[in-house]
Amino acid sequence: MTEPQDGLSIGRLAAAVGVNVETIRFYQRKGLLREPPRPPGGIRRYAANDTARVRFIKSAQRLGFSLDEVRHLLRLDEGMQCAAAAKLGARHLDEVRRRLRDLRRIEATLSKLLVRCGRGDESVACPLIAALHAGNKMDKTVG
Amino acid sequence: MTEPQDGLSIGRLAAAVGVNVETIRFYQRKGLLREPPRPPGGIRRYAANDTARVRFIKSAQRLGFSLDEVRHLLRLDEGMQCAAAAKLGARHLDEVRRRLRDLRRIEATLSKLLVRCGRGDESVACPLIAALHAGNKMDKTVG
DNA sequence: CTTGACTCCGTACTTCGGTACGGCAGTAAG
DNA sequence: CTTACTGCCGTACCGAAGTACGGAGTCAAG
Numbered sequence: 185m186t187e188p189q190d191g192l193s194i195g196r197l198a199a200a201v202g203v204n205v206e207t208i209r210f211y212q213r214k215g216l217l218r219e220p221p222r223p224p225g226g227i228r229r230y231a232a233n234d235t236a237r238v239r240f241i242k243s244a245q246r247l248g249f250s251l252d253e254v255r256h257l258l259r260l261d262e263g264m265q266c267a268a269a270a271k272l273g274a275r276h277l278d279e280v281r282r283r284l285r286d287l288r289r290i291e292a293t294l295s296k297l298l299v300r301c302g303r304g305d306e307s308v309a310c311p312l313i314a315a316l317h318a319g320n321k322m323d324k325t326v327g
Numbered sequence: 328m329t330e331p332q333d334g335l336s337i338g339r340l341a342a343a344v345g346v347n348v349e350t351i352r353f354y355q356r357k358g359l360l361r362e363p364p365r366p367p368g369g370i371r372r373y374a375a376n377d378t379a380r381v382r383f384i385k386s387a388q389r390l391g392f393s394l395d396e397v398r399h400l401l402r403l404d405e406g407m408q409c410a411a412a413a414k415l416g417a418r419h420l421d422e423v424r425r426r427l428r429d430l431r432r433i434e435a436t437l438s439k440l441l442v443r444c445g446r447g448d449e450s451v452a453c454p455l456i457a458a459l460h461a462g463n464k465m466d467k468t469v470g
Numbered sequence: 471c472t473t474g475a476c477t478c479c480g481t482a483c484t485t486c487g488g489t490a491c492g493g494c495a496g497t498a499a500g
Numbered sequence: 501c502t503t504a505c506t507g508c509c510g511t512a513c514c515g516a517a518g519t520a521c522g523g524a525g526t527c528a529a530g
Contacts, residue, residue, distance in 0.1 A: 195476065205477085206519055214517090227477060227526070236460065243462040248433050251517070257459065266453030270444035273455050277437045284430045287423055290391050294420045301413035310409030312416050316400065317379065319386040338506065348507085349489055357487095368496070370507060394487070 191220070191229030201238045208238065216241060216255055248280055334363070334372025344381045351381065359384060359398055392419060 198205045211217040217237055220228045237258070244254045253276060260269040293315075300311035341348045354360040360380055363371045380401070387397045396419060403412040436458075443454035 193477070204519070207517085209479090210518055222478085225526075239462055240459050243459045245517095246433075247437055247459075248430075257456065260453075261456045261459075264453065264456075266444055266447075266449075266456070269453050269455050270441055273437060273441050273444070277434065277441060280430055280434050280437065284427070284434060287391075287427045287430065290389075291420065291423050291427060294390055294416060294423065298413055298416050298420060301409055301416065304409075310403075310407065310412050312412050313400065313404045313407075313409070316383050316386045316390075316404075319382055336507070347489070350487085352509090353488055365508085370496075388487095 191231050192235070193227055194230065197230045197235060197238070200235055201242065203238065203242070211238065211241065211251075214251060214255070216251065216258065247276075249276060334374050335378070336370055337373065340373045340378060340381070343378055344385065346381065346385070354381065354384065354394075357394060357398070359394065359401065390419075391423060 192200065194205055194208055198208050208217065212219050217234060220230055220234070222228050240258065240261070241251075241254050244257055245251075249257065253272060256272055257269060260266075260272070297312045297315050335343065337348055337351055341351050351360065355362050360377060363373055363377070365371050383401065383404070384394075384397050387400055388394075392400065396415060399415055400412060403415070440455045440458055443449065
């Protein structure tokens with residue numbers, strides 16, 4: 185019965201998923217991950233589905249979901265409510281597209297300016313610096 | 328001689344540029360903006376080029392430059408070193424493009440998943456949730 | 471039995487770009 | 501003169517997503 189008790193210690197869980205131990209604790213404090221019961225004076229043991237849950241969180245983060253959104257997705261996961269999950273996903277996709285538009289505009293503006301800087305045939309000033317002084321054509325680019 | 332002393336008060340400067348008074352002070356603490364000399368026990372007066380400087384900062388921020396980068400650009404402005412400014416701009420452009428690639432990948436993944444959610448013809452599970460559990464095809468998307 | 475690695479727990483600190491607060495002083499209007 | 505704004509200044513706080521730290525306790529090996 186003294187087999188290596190089943191379940192991982194927090195350190196092994198963290199290593200298995202590739203995150204910091206403190207990150208696991210942080211997720212617990214945030215209510216994203218349960219705290220397994222602790223045998224009095226003992227060490228908590230984490231089950232396979234805790235590992236799965238942390239991986240889920242990391243996957244969602246890679247898609248740009250915030251931890252608040254992840255919490256929501258996790259609840260939907262438990263309830264298997266695809267429609268609601270899809271709705272949350274759609275809202276997030278809108279936000280992603282908004283950020284994409286902003287970045288595309290920045291990319292376009294900046295790359296044009298840098299081409300002009302590179303040509304070096306400007307009459308007087310640095311086109312980039314001049315554009316920042318003028319402040320034109322770049323309203324509400326980031327928000 | 329008691330004309331409305333020339334130069335703006337901090338409040339009017341802030342209003343002119345459309346930022347908070349606290350923001351002006353914050354830029355001063357960060358060394359992005361000088362603190363005009365203060366007639367003992369009096370009120371600081373800001374000149375036209377302070378206004379220009381704050382506008383410059385805001386323009387650069389709209390292009391996604393961080394305040395640290397802005398500080399750098401401001402120094403280059405003073406020295407009129409176009410090549411150096413362009414170099415900084417190019418580095419920033421690289422970063423912008425990296426973020427664009429990440430967001431594009433997120434956009435693609437998420438929109439495909441949501442189409443599948445919308446079709447509702449999945450055998451069992453929610454495609455979005457399932458994908459988050461699987462964690463496949465979304466490595467190193469954000470960093 | 472001691473050493474070293476690990477865990478537990480609470481608290482504080484980090485970055486970024488500000489925002490808010492509180493007390494004091496000076497200025498403007500009635 | 502009083503009232504109401506501003507300005508000045510230092511300090512604390514916000515959110516997001518962790519990271520770091522210190523002092524315990526526990527566990528396995530030697």
